Amino acid sequence: MSTGLCLGAKASCNDLVAVFHPVTVDSDRSPCESLKLNHPETHVRNEAADDFLQLLKEWEKLCKQYRVKNLERTYPSRSRISETVWKNASSAKDSDTPDEHEVSSLVDICYGDPCDTGNRGLKFKVCWKGYSASDDTWEPIEGLRNCQECIQEFVTNGFRSKILPLRGDVDVICGGPPCQGISGYNRHRNVDSPLDDEKNRQIVVFVDIVEYLKPKFVLMENVVDIMRLVKASLGRYALSRLVLMKYQARLGIVAAGCYGLPQFRLRVFLFGAHSREKLPQFPLPTHDVIIRYGYPAEFERNTVAYDEGQPRQLEDALVLRDSYSDLPPVANNEAREKMTYEKPPETDFQRYIRSSEYKMTGSELNGAKRIMNLLYDHRPSPLSEDDYIRVCLIPKRKGANFRDLPGVIVGTDNVAWRGRTQEQQFLPSGKPLVPDYVFTLKQGKSKRPFARLWWDETMPAVLTAPFCHSQAILHPEQDWLLTVREWARLQGFPDYYRFRGTIKERYCQIGNAVAVPVGRALGYTMGMAFQKGSGNEPLMILPPKFSLSTNIQLAKSLSQNTDRLN
Template identity: 55%
Template sequence: MTNNKRKSNASRKDADLPSSSPPVKKPKEETEDPPSNAVEVPATDAPTSPARSSGRKSGRKKEEVLVKDDDEETRFVGDPVPADEARRRWPHRYLEKKVSFSLTTQVNVRFSNEAPKEFIQAKRHFTEALVDGRVSFKVGEDGYVQAGEGEESYICRVVEMFEGLDNKPYFCAQWFYRAKDTIIQACSHLIDDKRIFLSEVKDDNPLDCLLEKLKIVRVPLDVDVATKRSKLADGNYYYDMSYLVPFSSYQNLLPDSETDGNESDSTISCNSDVNANATKGSKVQEDKRSEMRMLDLYSGCGGMSTGLCLGANMADVNLVTRWAVDFNKYACESLKLNHPETEVRNEAADDFLLLLKEWEKLCQSFSLVGGGDPMSVAKDETENSEDDEADDDGDDDLGEEVFEVEKVLSICYGDPKGINKRGLYLKIRWKNYGPEEDTWEPIDGLSDCQDKIKQFVVDGFNSKLLPLPGDVDVICGGPPCQGISGFNRFRNKENPLSDEKNKQLIVYMDIVEFLKPRFALMENVVDIVKFAKGYLGRYALGRLVSMNYQARVGLITAGSYGLPQFRMRMFMWAAAPNEKLPQYPLPTHNVVTRGVSPVEFESNAVIHDDIKSAELEKELFLGDAISDLPPVENDEGRDEIPYKEKPKTEFQKFIRLKKKDMPGFASVDVGSSEHLLYDHRPLKLNDDDYQRVCQIPRRKGANFRDLKGVRVRADNHVEWDPDVERVYLPSGRPLVPDYAMTFVDGRSLKPFGRLWWDEIVPTVVTRAEPHNQAILHPVQDRVLTIRENARLQGFPDYYQLLGPIKERYIQVGNAVAVPVARALGYSLAMSCKGTATEGPVFVLPKNFPTLDVAASPLTVDEN
């Protein structure tokens, strides 16, 4: 009996094939002409190759395979499913209009779960089959499937068995992914090797591709690996999540998502609700205005958390930034000024994590929370009293001054005294001494004042001075990864995480793992999914999934949400097992996305599938954002000036609203009075640069090429004009600097470039020098001011910044665009309230976020 075994359509690779499994069978080569009853069957795209994992077809070549009718080793057994029942359950297999059959995978549909365009038409269905004359398979059972030559077996669930119109036996497979088959790929070592993910991909295969049966166990998502493995018993694999190619989504399973053995069309849809009971016990469900507490890591001046809070509050969820951490002291000062309700900590995130762990131990030592052994600082009061008496006697004998602790003021982890001794420190106010004498002291040297320490810890515990595990509802932040920057010539492509400049990504995930928030949102430059084949982005996803968080990745362009700035960034949502994974808000404005998305993350771009049918507002330009601002000079030194003019556009009217009038503003104990225009001052150019800028024509597209002595060749490269004598400034330096001529091999238009009113800015940057970027005002001889940059980032005009001028530019340039964060905050609130629609994306309300504001006339008080 000839056994012409055919390669499977799937590209499931088995990383850990059990030793008891038979070797992968290969198709037998034909040495004679095919029999007349042979049928050519085209192979299909691989559903789980790296290419398919990224949402693209694999492009595997089709091959001719012979399937003989007289192969009795693999055949259906038992009676066929009654015809009427089969037509009811699988109507797509019994179309009245005859369709030529072909093997096809699930069509790559971004947001819907549409059926494949073509199906193999069926003559009849079965529920059981015999494979290789020895292995019995039933519908609903799991098994290994033969892969290509040299590849390990794939894993699937048999969801349908039928005989085609060609009289050949087929089965429909629903595929499982291993971590290495998903977008995690190179970081699959973070995931238990017994853990697999159920996909929504189904396709048809010849029945004899099945090899061996498997036992795959569904387990709860919200338990640890050891518990999951214990439930595995004698099974081969376990699964607790689905993996969906669109937006690289890892989601909890629906209660009824486990495939019914008698149903072929049961699949996990990317539009499905993660968990019908996800918000049943939600704090927000119990009281929609109860406070949701957020921690803003790497907060900068607070753009991300500000937007998230505004958006969430617009949806009637009271999200409050209770804690913020950043290493830049000026950014911390700005955030505290605008958010007095926030506990802002100016320290490294690494030290903050160590502090959180020590704080938990302190709270345990004073029995404020359970767990842990009492610390040495929590000695018996009687023992302390005796020690104090002995110390007092000794001090009297020595005649030395005794310093008594009056109050513990603060706590930190690090080396605040600069003595190269890192550890836990308390800030002490000494009795009979003023604030100027406050000092940081190591806690292990304060064992004689346990009552003061206890009072500080108890007060801090009650006021939530620092978060404990379970206290944080949301963590947001953009861990800096300077190691992937294109400006870093020494980037480590082989092992990015070994680069100290990328370690904050690990710290961010460690903090999430320690605090266990309900939700997390991470932001970063798109290079995180580009550099080193996207290793850092894959690592971040792998860490979240290993911690049992649902997760998805989206690439968002700021201009698509009502800003005259392109600025694409990566946002990664995470949600605890019992929460609804937040969606991405679809664009509201008609902005063409700029920048190239990595091939494997093309399906992660947050865009409308059909841009023509989407109701989008007109894109905004530079003039829409800043044309109402008063003129200022290069040497403007005032931090506050009058507006003078009324707003000219809806954007300007909205951005000038007072704090209390801003949609989504949650009232706190802080004034919101009339204000002047803050931070409308530019970086003062040096004399040479100022003289150069003054000679740049005030017209669209003007730049250093318009200066005397520069000639542009036909190939768009610049060169010195041999007919023009080189011009020099009074300082003796050339009018046209050499670096402008050689920048980007003489092809760049950016040095000393003017922006124009009808343009969209590529990206707001942190440095305001005009040497290698277009940052000049359209008609004023200066660079854009801090406020103009802040407008391009969507900061309300009431948001005031502190610090030196260059530091304020850095704060604005590093921030997350407020409108993007606002839209994401709205999405977060929808998930918390259980009102989110299905799918990974949703449409924001019309006129978001201005709502009723846009309907009122353009008015403003002139100061």
């Protein structure tokens, strides 16, 4: 969502840093590392959102406490802390005699229990004089009573540099509370009382953060099941909390494919705006889309779409060939982190997605003006030896799947079963070539196990892991799963965007993300509302060729249109 909103805000002629307070919170480490790599201006915090909220409250207290003090007040030359505090967090030094270690500075702050000591609370990260950064330790504020000078220096500098937002500082809060307790893929979700499920508590925390910071704008994303589960109780909860806070609110159901992607991917977005601001509009589709599953019927009016009979000019729906047919073949056990493209882009989407960061954003960022000619993250999740043998036997044609393996019979009722008249084939491992589980999925009627995608098809939605046992996920013409980069292209990530973590973690980050073209369109409408340049209708028509034009191309196009009008 951050990447898309960045691009969209800049397309509306807004400077991202002026519109968004650059703080991002995520409890998983690898997404934080990816975000920091691609958004170096962002202060990324790897912590739980409820701990972050408590930290905000403690930070406000510290700022009030230390800002009223005379900044010229003198303290002892350097604060000291006893060995007992050092020992609480580190075993780097062991001594039975009470020694003292000199605090050089405080370098970070958090709320929680980063060292798993069982003691939760406000903590400072201490840099010790005479020790390296690897010896920095988290210490409770109670143990730093003799370090007032260091605390004052940290709080004063942190207040000036805005390392944490205070109430009234924030323009936008955006986020996607985890959907695991909501999604229909979770067969054990609490359908009777969803707010009692710990997995769904983050929706409450998200709105609590909004209530505490009172930003100008709010954008929340979640799966469509938030409007299905228990009569949409969770969606109604978030909406009602905003209304109770005197926010304007608008809810829309958006299909990612409508903004130039070969996947359908329905998601719910909730816009909120302070009473003094203009409520952002939802962007009308730019592309036709191949519908893969249904909308919640009772919330059909919330679907972001053109009305029947309304004039429209839509680009053709994108298919898989549009997305990644230009990418080179790789091996099942591909280990290269970067490689060359080998051939030029073949479609408008590929030309757009391969644009440099300079062209994409329309601004020069840390040397991004250089044309990016290397391909990153083009690696698949390696198949096991058994699965690789199976995949190599799947024909390279549309509709091919496990039913094409030797010994599988499909009856007139579309049920697949193991032929009894043929001798069963086994793999070198001793396991059957056709595993038993393919016959139990949907009572033998599923065509998804070991299924190939095909060039003229689309995806229902990119998930958090490619799993060939239950998904159609094989490359159309190669014997491997779709790579991390192909996965990322289906979500609209520019090729210059790189990922951190294991291969499994990279897939997960991409599957959890808001599709970048959707975020970009929403960022554009939010930027227009920020400038009071949008209308009062709930829906907005985006500029021509918006989805497949870089910000530089958009700026030139809008400038030419303005010149013609003048």
